[in-house]
Amino acid sequence: MIKGFIFDLDGVITDTAASHYTAWKKMSDEMGWDFDHKVNDKLRGISRMDSIQVILDHNTTSLSEEAKAELAAKKNDLYVASLENMTSEDYLPGAKELLIHLRTEGFSVALGSASKNAIKVLKQLNANAFFDVIGDGNSVSKSKPEPDIFLYGAEKLNLQPAECIVFEDAESGIDAAKAGGFYSVGIGPKERVGHADLRFDSMAEATLFEVKAHFKNLFS
Template identity: 30%
Template sequence: MLKIPPGDFLGAIFDCDGTLADSMPVHYRAWVEAFKAHHAKFDFTWEIFYSMAGTGLEDSVVQLNQRFNDTLDPAAAVRSQMEILDRLHHEVTPIVEVVEIARHYAQAGKKVSVSSGGTYRHVHETLRQIGVHDLFPVIITREDYARSKPAPDCFLLAAERMGVPPSACLVFEDSHLGIAAADAAGMASVYVEPETYSRGSGI
């Protein structure tokens, strides 16, 4: 059961992967296969993967290169990961509790949006896969803003497009970087515990 903070929130902003969609195990498997194909020097564990949740794709590879003294081509590794992800995408399912909350807010007349670090194509495909694409009039993806989480850009842009002050927004996030971004935006947040969902999916 998620802990919703008290307050009369006018808008709710939802992350996509790991928050609305139980997609993190699929993303992890795609990264593991991609790094193996590119002969990465490091063991890409689940713990490393989730510690980087919310980081841009190529930025993630750059950080891993720095951390493990590797020389992976970020663009090539990301292309491989996305190709593998396309093959596995049919396995993604909704996180029912969060989706029900989003539907409840929308039915109550609250503004709802998605704000993600994923690409336009991936986020829209994921929302269609879990049956909620039409629920969200505002969908923010990585192409829409300059700085990735923990910078507040993605959430501030979502609030602006919803027409809701940041202080009246509630963010749902599964990553610590995302929670930090919500804090930086001056927004209340709900932490969607990863252990509740993704680790229960067999990883």
């Protein structure tokens, strides 16, 4: 039986993609590197340091670990500054309604995000009350597609992976959910998250009713 839900943050609860893109773009422009939306899509769901490596590979460039860390910090400073403009109105359509519904029905809920700024984002959204456990980029050492962040959330909820449904908008996130033995709901296009157990184009469509209807044998 399903007892818990684990949510990715960016692209599921709120959309910080534009802020991330702007920060990566500014950093890349200053370095004289090519960076566009196609490269940015490859960064979805992965850690900051892994993102730097993707950008370096795209530009057939290499840097020392120290230099990469400096650039990652610079990008993060740009991104964090932009979060000050985020408010409780910045949930993706349907996300807050689903979180409220899960609270009403008594499900356990965890965050499973690669972001090291997740706590700041939740604070800006005024979303902390919806989560029993916060798993973020500081919680585990291996990021998606490794399942560690979801396994961390399930353990802290005192649940088995098979008792949890993961909501993800990234290919690497669905891969992580599958690797950990979780049920998965993909948010986004088929070519990105079509390998999830269930897929919706947007969070607005991903109501608890629809999820229960699909996984009907897993709800009492």
